[in-house]
Amino acid sequence: MTARTAEAGSAQAQSRTQAHGQAPGLGTLPVLDVDALIDDPGTRIVVCCGAGGVGKTTTAAALGVRAAERGRKVVVLTIDPARRLAQSMGLTELDNTPRRVEGVDGAPGGELHAMMLDMKRTFDEIVEAHTDPERARAILENPFYQSLSAGFAGTQEYMAMEKLGQLRAGDEWDLIIVDTPPSRSALDFLDAPKRLGSFLDGRFIRLLTAPAKAGGRAGMRFMNLGVSGLSVFTGLLNKLLGTGLLRDMQTFVAAMDTMFGGFRTRADATYRLLQAPGTAFLVVAAPERDALREAAYFVERLAADRMPLAGLVLNRMHGSEAAHLSAERALAAAENLEEEGIVDLPEDSPSSPATAERLAAGMLRLHAERMHVLARERRTRDRFAALHPEVPVAEVAALPGDVHDLEGLRAIGGRLAEQPGVEPA
Amino acid sequence: MVTGKGGTGKTTVAAALALALAEEGKRTLLVEVEGRQGIAQLFETEALPYEERKIAVGPGGGEVYALAVDAEKALLDYLQMFYKLGGAGRALKRLGAIDFATTIAPGVRDVLLTGKVCEAVRRRTRAGGFVYDAVVMDAPPTGRITRFLGVNDQVAGLARVGPIHNQAQAVMRVLKSSETAVHLVTLLEEMPVQETVDGVAELRATGLPVGGVFVNMTRPAVLDRAAVRAAEESRTEIAKALSRAGLGGARRGGRAEQLIGPLLRQTHEHAERLALEGELRSEIAGLELPAYELELLAEGADLPGVYLLAGELREQLREQGVAR
Ligand SMILES: Nc1ncnc2c1ncn2[C@@H]1O[C@H](COP(=O)(O)OP(=O)(O)OP(=O)(O)O)[C@@H](O)[C@H]1O
Ligand SMILES: Nc1ncnc2c1ncn2[C@@H]1O[C@H](COP(=O)(O)OP(=O)(O)OP(=O)(O)O)[C@@H](O)[C@H]1O
Ligand SMILES: [Mg+2]
Ligand SMILES: [Mg+2]
Numbered sequence: 001m002t003a004r005t006a007e008a009g010s011a012q013a014q015s016r017t018q019a020h021g022q023a024p025g026l027g028t029l030p031v032l033d034v035d036a037l038i039d040d041p042g043t044r045i046v047v048c049c050g051a052g053g054v055g056k057t058t059t060a061a062a063l064g065v066r067a068a069e070r071g072r073k074v075v076v077l078t079i080d081p082a083r084r085l086a087q088s089m090g091l092t093e094l095d096n097t098p099r100r101v102e103g104v105d106g107a108p109g110g111e112l113h114a115m116m117l118d119m120k121r122t123f124d125e126i127v128e129a130h131t132d133p134e135r136a137r138a139i140l141e142n143p144f145y146q147s148l149s150a151g152f153a154g155t156q157e158y159m160a161m162e163k164l165g166q167l168r169a170g171d172e173w174d175l176i177i178v179d180t181p182p183s184r185s186a187l188d189f190l191d192a193p194k195r196l197g198s199f200l201d202g203r204f205i206r207l208l209t210a211p212a213k214a215g216g217r218a219g220m221r222f223m224n225l226g227v228s229g230l231s232v233f234t235g236l237l238n239k240l241l242g243t244g245l246l247r248d249m250q251t252f253v254a255a256m257d258t259m260f261g262g263f264r265t266r267a268d269a270t271y272r273l274l275q276a277p278g279t280a281f282l283v284v285a286a287p288e289r290d291a292l293r294e295a296a297y298f299v300e301r302l303a304a305d306r307m308p309l310a311g312l313v314l315n316r317m318h319g320s321e322a323a324h325l326s327a328e329r330a331l332a333a334a335e336n337l338e339e340e341g342i343v344d345l346p347e348d349s350p351s352s353p354a355t356a357e358r359l360a361a362g363m364l365r366l367h368a369e370r371m372h373v374l375a376r377e378r379r380t381r382d383r384f385a386a387l388h389p390e391v392p393v394a395e396v397a398a399l400p401g402d403v404h405d406l407e408g409l410r411a412i413g414g415r416l417a418e419q420p421g422v423e424p425a
Numbered sequence: 426m427v428t429g430k431g432g433t434g435k436t437t438v439a440a441a442l443a444l445a446l447a448e449e450g451k452r453t454l455l456v457e458v459e460g461r462q463g464i465a466q467l468f469e470t471e472a473l474p475y476e477e478r479k480i481a482v483g484p485g486g487g488e489v490y491a492l493a494v495d496a497e498k499a500l501l502d503y504l505q506m507f508y509k510l511g512g513a514g515r516a517l518k519r520l521g522a523i524d525f526a527t528t529i530a531p532g533v534r535d536v537l538l539t540g541k542v543c544e545a546v547r548r549r550t551r552a553g554g555f556v557y558d559a560v561v562m563d564a565p566p567t568g569r570i571t572r573f574l575g576v577n578d579q580v581a582g583l584a585r586v587g588p589i590h591n592q593a594q595a596v597m598r599v600l601k602s603s604e605t606a607v608h609l610v611t612l613l614e615e616m617p618v619q620e621t622v623d624g625v626a627e628l629r630a631t632g633l634p635v636g637g638v639f640v641n642m643t644r645p646a647v648l649d650r651a652a653v654r655a656a657e658e659s660r661t662e663i664a665k666a667l668s669r670a671g672l673g674g675a676r677r678g679g680r681a682e683q684l685i686g687p688l689l690r691q692t693h694e695h696a697e698r699l700a701l702e703g704e705l706r707s708e709i710a711g712l713e714l715p716a717y718e719l720e721l722l723a724e725g726a727d728l729p730g731v732y733l734l735a736g737e738l739r740e741q742l743r744e745q746g747v748a749r
Contacts, residue, residue, distance in 0.1 A: 051432075052431040052432050053430075053431065053432050053616075082615070082616055083619075182431065288725070289725060290725075320687065320691065321686070321687035321690065322684055322687035322688060322691075325672070325684065329672070333667065333670035333671060333672055334670075336669075336670045336671070337666055337669070337670050340669070355655065355659070355662075356659050356662035356663050356665070356666050357666045359648065359652060359655060359656045359659070359663055359666075360663045360666040360667050360670070362647045362648040362652065362692070363648070363656065363663070363688040363689070363691070363692050364667075364670075364688070365647055366647050366648065366688075366691055366692055366695050367688055367691060370691055372723065376723070400693075400694040400697050400698060401697060401698075401701060402614075402615050
């Protein structure tokens with residue numbers, strides 16, 4: 001598995017990475033050079049994937065700001081950004097078209113545009129673009145269509161891919177940065193659209209909606225179930241889903257089918273776009289065991305599907321400027337000070353020695369805690385690196401608070417780009 | 426029912442709660458419905474079949490059973506129960522019909538899953554007592570919980586008479602009764618707290634009984650903003666203290682003196698986070714619900730960790746007078 005990943009990852013990765021020394025025993029690990037990636041005119045699409053809550057939206061937005069301020073014309077497609085982050089980019093309404101983001105330094109000639117994905121609108125627009133107004137209306141009013149477009153598992157992923165395809169086809173942008181929907185697993189972004197596509201094109205939906213047309217052996221077998229099995233089943237569905245649902249579904253599938261030749265074909269087309277040379281995947285992960293296990297699955301999957309991986313972003317890593325002071329020494333010193341403080345506790349004046357001791361002890365305890373976190377994060381990172389030594393990594397330090405303005409995004413962008421061993425461009 | 430934003434610790438908290446409620450002589454059932462085998466992973470056992478199994482003994486001495494509900498199998502059971510389908514059920518399955526029904530309409534799945542859980546809640550022993558003293562469900566996340574729990578209301582409305590109608594109504598009666606509590610797990614971070622506040626409002630609007638808020642992964646408060654200000658004003662004394670503790674010279678350029686800057690910046694970050702957490706705590710308090718706290722386990726929530734959390738929960742439940 002590792003060998004395969006190495007092959008697929010290396011062609012692109014090599015030009016953008018520089019090896020640098022790591023902890024003893026690990027040899028050299030490639031470092032992800034984000035600036036080289038976003039400056040390269042050959043890079044047209046960057047997809048930020050990862051498990052839920054790891055920082056995909058933040059990374060996508062930060063890369064967008066940075067690429068624009070380095071002179072590229074960028075659009076960021078965000079999905080469900082946190083309210084304050086959206087506001088800071090001027091995204092106050094879900095209107096499904098890119099808006100210019102104010103406050104971005106345009107001196108180098110770049111621009112930043114951003115949009116939030118409106119999955120229902122995107123779905124509606126597909127329908128509207130591919131049929132005459134009258135039939136489009138019939139479909140949009142179809143209850144089955146409505147529940148499908150509002151919340152079927154996988155619709156969001158499908159529509160994100162669809163929107164990406166549209167943005168790319170327009171060829172209006174130097175660089176498209178795509179955020180991916182919150183899901184438990186990064187794999188969902190790759191799998192859900194196909195699942196929805198094959199569900200809609202699937203055998204059973206055809207049997208139910210047009211048994212005669214589907215015909216063939218499957219149809220025969222279905223009939224062999226006997227009328228009782230079929231009617232009981234459709235009867236149950238009708239009861240559970242509302243009587244008109246099967247009929248709605250039938251109308252819907254028939255209309256979709258004649259219009260644009262099936263969902264699967266469309267999903268397949270966008271899938272191929274993701275394999276194209278101008279695309280780069282960034283896998284975002286938190287430095288935690290489960291998150292990195294997920295990231296490893298995803299890396300292997302990208303390789304298997306020949307999708308170009310640019311690297312791994314390890315987000316919210318902790319660091320310390322006093323890393324030379326070990327947790328053990330800090331704790332021992334804190335205990336000393338606390339004992340001392342108890343012995344001669346004077347009347348409290350703000351700068352009395354007791355207070356200074358208490359404060360110093362507290363500061364040392366916090367430091368020890370920080371060093372423990374650091375050590376744990378390193379261990380997790382090194383385990384990933386041992387499994388996938390070919391994957392370039394960029395570490396991003398955690399900011400003390402949430403990231404919800406352009407300033408914060410710039411800080412994240414800076415941290416993404418400034419990696420040990422990468423020369424500032 | 427234990428819900429919450431994705432990744433906040435629903436599975437962990439549900440497991441800890443099932444353990445905590447398993448007092449001497451009692452029996453609890455821990456149920457998962459999303460087909461992810463999270464319980465098996467946590468308890469380090471092989472994948473759970475669609476069958477109740479004893480998996481642990483709680484810190485109080487009671488028994489914890491576990492069940493992973495499988496929507497597909499539950500649908501076959503359901504068809505069998507109402508329609509005596511026999512072999513036709515298997516044939517439907519081969520055709521992809523069952524898969525179709527359970528994916529197409531999340532509603533179908535949800536009816537089956539909640540139905541199975543309510544059956545376990547109401548099940549009685551020969552002697553007439555309840556088989557389980559408490560049933561804890563590792564439920565879907567906040568974004569889906571109201572629809573998930575409310576689905577039987579819709580079904581009861583659609584099928585106006587007959588066995589399905591009766592079943593749906595019975596499930597809804599259990600879910601809306603005071604025997605049920607929907608608990609929300611959150612972290613002291615902006616988005617999970619926002620989701621919790623929104624989730625509580627939605628549950629209340631639907632008439633579903635909200636239980637408590639479980640604040641997970643809390644960290645101890647060491648120094649606050651005032652302490653940071655005090656520390657900034659007494660750099661010299663602190664440098665001397667560090668020096669006395671054996672960390673180098675306190676004079677300008679000495680090793681102890683050079684630690685002050687970095688340590689102060691770390692302390693400042695900590696204090697800022699505490700301040701943010703304080704705001705979030707008061708938002709949670711504004712919900713006027715019982716709140717429970719579970720500390721951040723340094724090594725992650727492995728099995729010993731979950732027992733530790735269960736112990737903490739047991740005490741807090743006692744303090745809050747929750748006897749169940
Ligand atoms: N390096 C960082 N330092 C501090 N906070 C961060 C950092 N990266 C992300 N965050 C914060 O973490 C939270 C989650 O980030 P974000 O929304 O980008 O994650 P996501 O992967 O898009 O989540 P979802 O899967 O829900 O879409 C946000 O509140 C964000 O501000
Ligand atoms: N109190 C805690 N201390 C440390 N780690 C914890 C704690 N609670 C949960 N975790 C860890 O956080 C991660 C998420 O927890 P868990 O799987 O319980 O969340 P979840 O809400 O069920 O997630 P999902 O939405 O994916 O089902 C796990 O790795 C778990 O071990
Ligand atoms: Mg996001
Ligand atoms: Mg879970």
